[in-house]
Structure formats: C-alpha cells, structure tokens
Amino acid sequence: MLRTIGVRSLEDLFTDLPERVRLKAPLRLRPPLSDPDLLRTFRALADENAHTGRLVCFAGAGAYDHFIPPAVWQLVGRGEFLTAYTPYQPEVSQGALQAGYEYQTMVCELLSMEVANASLYDGASALAEAVGMARDLTRRNRVVVSTAVHPEYRQVVRTYTASLGVEVVEVPHQEGRTSVEAVAQAVDGRTAAVVIQQPNFFGGIEDPQVFGEVAHRAGALFILASADPLAFGLLAPPGEVGADIVAAEGQPLGNPLNFGGPSLGILATRMPFVRRMPGRLVGATVDTEGRRGFVLTLQTREQHIRREKATSNICTNEFLNALAATLYLSLLGPDGVRRVAELCVRKSHYLKERVAALPGYAVPFPGPTFHEFVVRTPRPAEEIVRALAAEGFLAGVPLGRFHPEWEDGLLVCVTESRTREEMDRFVDALRRVA
C-alpha cells in the first residue's frame, strides 16, 4: 500500500504536520487489556453500582423503571439497525426509515398530535428546542415556565436561551400543582409560550386545558412537557388539551435507565409549525416504479443545508432509542399502554395511602397524582435514602438537591414494575428508619 501511495514509511504520511505540533513522547495511558481482562475489569466497575436489579426502585424524577419486554432490545440490537448510520441513501436504508415513519406515527397517536420528528437528545433539551421554536414562531422573547416543571429541564431551557435574549419567567406552584392565577398574571403580549409539565415534577396531574386557554388568549403558544409520556395511556393527551408543541422524554418507552442516557427526546407539534421544527423528519414517497418508500425530508430546515440559519444545530439524534420506543409501543398496543398507565396510578396510590398513614411521614400535596408523589420525611430525606439503601431499596429522589428548603422532601415513584409485596416491605422499612 505504501508503494502504491509512493511513500516509504507510515511516518511519511504525516509530514504535512508542522514539526512543533507533532507528539514527541508516547502517551501516558493505562496499559491495554486482553479481552478476558477487559470483561473482568468492567464487570468489577459495574458491580460497584447498586442497579435496579439490586435495589428495589422507588426513584423516578425523569428516569423510570418500567418493564421492558425482552423482544425490544433483542431486535434493536440487530447489527442491521445497530451498525447503520443516518439513512443518507434511502434505497438501502428502508428499514430504518420505515421504522422512523412508524415511530413518528406512534408518537403522534400517543400524544394526539399532528407531526413528530424522528427524535432529539432527551426530554430536557427537547423542551429547550420547543421554546426556541415558540420564540421563532411568535417573534416574542419571554417564556412563562411553571416551577412544577422538572428543575433540570428548566435549567436546560435557561442555558439554551440565555444567549438569545429570551427571558424565562418562573411561576410558583401551589401545593404541587401549577397556579393558574400566577400563570395568568405572568402572561402578557410579550409571552412566546407557557410551559407546563404533565404529570408534573411532583407527580401531580395538572389541568392543562386551562393553561392552554391562558396562553392562547395572549397570542402565546402552549408547550406541554412530559417526563413520562406513558401517562397519556390514561390521561387526556396533549393534542386534546390545546398543546401546540409537546416536548417529552422517551426513556420510559422501552429504554433502559443507563444512568441517565442515552435516552430519547420527543418533539411533536401541529402541522402548520412543521417548517420551524428542528431535527430529522421521515416522509413517505414513491420510487420510480410507484412503490411506497421513505426518505428524510424537509431538510432545508437543517444545519447541513441552512448552516447558521437552520432551525437547530442537531445532526446525530437518538434513532436507536426511537426504534426501541417503536418496538415497545408495537408490543404494548393500545391495550398495553392503557394497562401500564392504570397500574402506575393504582399501585402508586396504594403506596401513597400506606405512607401517609405512617407515623412521622406525611403526603403534603392533596391533588391527584400519576405515578409519583412527594413525601415529608421525619428525618432529612438524604438520610432516609441512605438508610433504605442498606435495606435493599432505592427509596426515591431527595428534593433538597433541587429545593434547599425541601430537605425533608422525598419524591417517590411506583411503576407497574413494583409489586404489592415490595411496597409492603418498603413501608415496613420506612417505619423502622423513621
């Protein structure tokens, strides 16, 4: 090969590098491992982590321990999906493209929206992109965001929009639900969008329609965020309560926890807004023989064509996780998503009532909840979580991390994966550590 190229040595292939930028000494990296040693080393690292197979998981807050049918990842893991890339040549990428079209359809069905893109990074950055869309569509520069939206999502919105001159106005919640009066007061003619989360960060079920009406009266858009769209198996879907844009986290749809990523950013909207939408879109068309086929479409929105005028800088997305969501929703069907959502509600209410009855514990927020609820703990929640871990439970997410005044707040989640027996043992353990 060197002879064909016309050079003597491999070093000759690097003579175009200025002398002073060439590496003079070997890199000081850890020594290489053989395959069996690599497996041993990584097994040891993995074993240092208390995963949900070792601790019974009552933690949620944006990452949910739902049951994943094994067929999902056995199919997602097929080399044809796993080792392909962005379907730039559609004629040999129909598998990925058709799955993308099916994914877009299923997301639209679950959310009752008109159009969904083929994925963004995660729920939080999808929300930031949604806010950017609203700003462009309304040419206004303020967003009104409920403090019952996940604190990390709000932080991402602030980081994304700070340099663009967008003002983020946060409105308080009242007893775990967004205050309609506060939102109505905050909204004015400069408001680009109102942002509410359903179910909200505290697990509360909001009455989203009201916020949509407030937003629309002021000519603003209504953005509905969700950290678990499976809730819409039971709750009124965003499209039926006036949402203009939906930004959601798709991890709960068949994707493992993965210590928080990769996950899946879902973005859906109404058809008139499609050209301001970021991210890839799959569209149906026909080939030269009239057969149905699928391509990436409306690409003039995207960075590789529009450059600094693109709707977003996103290129690589989370296709494989979108594929997992497609498989998950195919396996569950309409009956399955309803069943999961109902199980979440029924089981979490069982635990909520039992915990509320425990001496020293309280459930401070009275409204209806989906699969999460806030508990007031008799000792700092961090301590409770640590003590419960020793008993085999991941007891929940301490709220002090996000709200310093909530040192005794614990966010507890119950999905369909939990059993009554686990919940009863959990209650006993809570009683012991009170």
Added chain:
Amino acid sequence: MKERDFPLIFERSAPGRRAHGLPEADVPEVPLGSLVPTEAQRKTPPALPEVSELEVVRHFTLLAHRNFSVDQGFIPLGSCTMKYNPKLHEEVARYEGFSRLHPYTPEERAQGALRLMVELGEELQELTGMDAVTFQPAAGAQGELVGLLMIRAYFAQRGEERTKVIVPDSAHGTNPASASMAGYQVVTIPSDGRGNMDLRKLEAALGPEVAAVMLTNPNTFGLFEEHVDRIAELAHAHGAQMYLDGANLNAMLGITRPGDQGFDAMHTNLHKTFSTPHGGGGPGACALLVKRHLEPFLPLPVVRRVGDRYALDWNRPHSIGRVRAFYGNFGNLVRAYAYLRTLGAEGLRAVAEHAVLHANYLRVRLAPFYEIPYSRICKHEFVLSGVRQKRRSGVTAQDIAKRLLDYGFYAPTVYFPLIVEEALMVEPTETESLQVLDAFAEAMIAIDRESQENPEVLKTAPHTTPVRRLDEVRAARYPDLRWRPESRRCMG
C-alpha cells in the same frame, strides 16, 4: 397500501390481538375515577398496532433486512467514521450495573459509574492535551454549543463583549448553526489553493469583536490544516479562543494533540472514533474538553475524584448551567472507555496510521479516474469530485452514489463539503481490509467506465435494491409524515 408495498406495522394490525403479558393490579381495587378525575382521562385510545409478538418480531426482522449496515458491508461515508466496533464493547455496556443504574442513585452506591467517567476523562485529557472535560453533551453538535456558551461566559466574566465567530467555508454545517444558537454572528473564511484556511483573509477578519475561531482539523477535505499553529497565534493575538471541531480524531490519535496545536476548547464524538455503533443516526456521545482557563464554566455537575472516592460537584458558581438532564449519554461512555482500554497508547497510534494509510491508498488508486480538488497527502478521508463524469456524460455525484449501491457498497457522503462541485467524500477507516478497499476501488473504476459507455445505467441506478430511486421532491412538496387510520383519513 398497494400490493407491492412493504406493509407498515399498522397494516398488520387486527383488533384485539396482543403481544404483552402485563399483570393485573395486585392492590385493592378502587374506582379509577376516584384516583384520576374522569374529565382528566383520555377518551379514545391511541391507534397503536394490535399485533402478536411474532408479528412484531417478523416485521422488524424484515425491516432489518431492508437496512444496510457495517455488519454487512463497507460504508465509506466521509465525516462519519463508519468503523467496525467490537462486540465486546456492546457486551460490557449492557452489564446491568450500567444499563439498569438510576441516575439519582446516591453517589456512594454509583462509584463504579462515576469512576468510569473520571478515568475516561483522564485518558481523553492525555490523548488530546487538554485539562478538563464534561460528557454532558449528547452528541457533537451539542458539544459545540456547550463550548461556545463557555467561551461566551469566559468573555462575560472578563467584561468583554465579543459578537462574532469565525468558521471556514469547509466547516460542518453544525459549526455555523451552533454559533448562531450561542448568539454569535458567523463570519465565513474561504479556503486557499491547498485546502487550508486562507491566512490573509483570516487576519483581515480578526479583531476585538471575534470570540472564537472554529476549526475542523483535519478539515473536511481530509487535509491537515498546515498552518494550524499560525492560526492559533493569530487568534490568540486578538484575544480570541480557538475551538476545535474534533468530531473525528481518527487521524490524530497518538500523532498530535489538539492541546499542543493551540486549541482552547474542543469536542470529540465518542461514537465516531471511540467505538459506539452509529445506530442508524444515534445515539452518539460527546466529550467536550477545555484548557484550564475555561474549566470554571463547565456544565453542572462535574464528576471528580476526591481522595479514593468519586463525587459529583454541584458547587460551581460560574457554570453555564446544563444542556440536558443527568450526565450525558453514559451508556456510550462505557463503550468509549472499553475501546481505550482495549487499545492502549500503541494501539491507538496504529489506528491513526492505518486510517490514514487506507485513505491515501484509495485516493491514489482513484486519482486517475476522478478529479481530486487538492492533491496532497490526506488524513483519514479525502474528497473526490465527479465533475469530469458530469461534463462528459451528464452523470452526477448522486448517480455515482446510487450505482455504488448496486455494487454492494454504501455510498460516500455526497455534495459535502459544499464548496467542492459534485463532491464525493470517502472515509475508509482503519478497520477495512485491503481486499475490501481494492473491491471498492474496482467498483468506482467500473462506474467511471460505465459513465462513458452506458451513462443511462447510472442515471437510473440503483437497480438491485429493495426500492428503486425515491422521489425526494414529492416527499418535500407533499409532506406525508405519518400514517393515519382509515377512519381518520379525511382529516388530512
């Protein structure tokens, strides 16, 4: 659906069919309406498919058969680094201790995950000559945004207001798009006759309003920026920061370090160089690396070693905030670290040498048949132009790409970089064998011959694929972005 169409999963649906085995509730039955107000409930179920598990398995297996991938054959997509990723690294990423770990697990019970992030960061800092790292960005483009927001915060702290970012005309589209998302105006600098950034035009553009020069090195012609050190000197003399789009580090590993070239901040796409399968377009993962002076601005939280323990540091008053929830695409960090630990320093250098060797071999073999805009030693990739073929018989880069599919290869990246006419960007990677490279070269040579003898066969290609050439204009003009159930068709 027409008879010859491959069915959608929805078209396989039959009412009442079911694939799940979900349990009944094991808690005391209470009326649902007492838990969730009836008016808050969904009225009609979503039109998801009703299918058996076998139907789901068959449908997606057949879809897989309609998808070309590295596991089946060569994907010479320039700028995408479609190398083979060992199955070993897939295996370790799926260990339950990683894949089933909740992001809010108390730190003392997630020490293995935190330690992995710290050690991966240390390896990458040594490899790139940078001082600090975050893995929060989910992909390269988000890394660019983080880097630019950090640069913005750095200048804000110094009381300087800078409004412009310089990018070369050969840059990835993400660079100008990210600069604009970070609130900067984009200034584009043309390339010179050797494929480098034009130094004189750069000098003229630099000034006190320039925040950063964003460079891709090797650039998107696959060429090493020969004056990178000079560019850094010029930028720094004007107080601007140097940002490297190091999406692909394949040609640099163990050869040269961005930190020694004068870069202040950079990202690298862990899914390109460091062993994450590309998954049909993602998920990726990104390391954003910076020099010491930018460290205070890293997104929250920063993973740190504290004595012999590992912790998340939230107390960082100058942080830009965060760009996604949690800590990044952790699952792919496992793969990246496994890749680094498999290869070690010598193995990584060999990767760079072979990636460059393979690209140059193909470049030289194809040079007699295709125009090469900049004919000098390339790095991990190179750009061909189909102008000769176009002038001769009207076949386009697109036609050449489609014909390659008939030969059993994926196509190179076409029409990028934008400034090369009829561009075909080829990146062979280090993992392909000489036999594969030769077979690809023979196919490209045969296609050049066909373009002279029988151009029609190119213009109507592909001929052997599951569908023939697709009507992209129609897709854009009449967007059909979702299937609709029969009963709701009329709703448009």
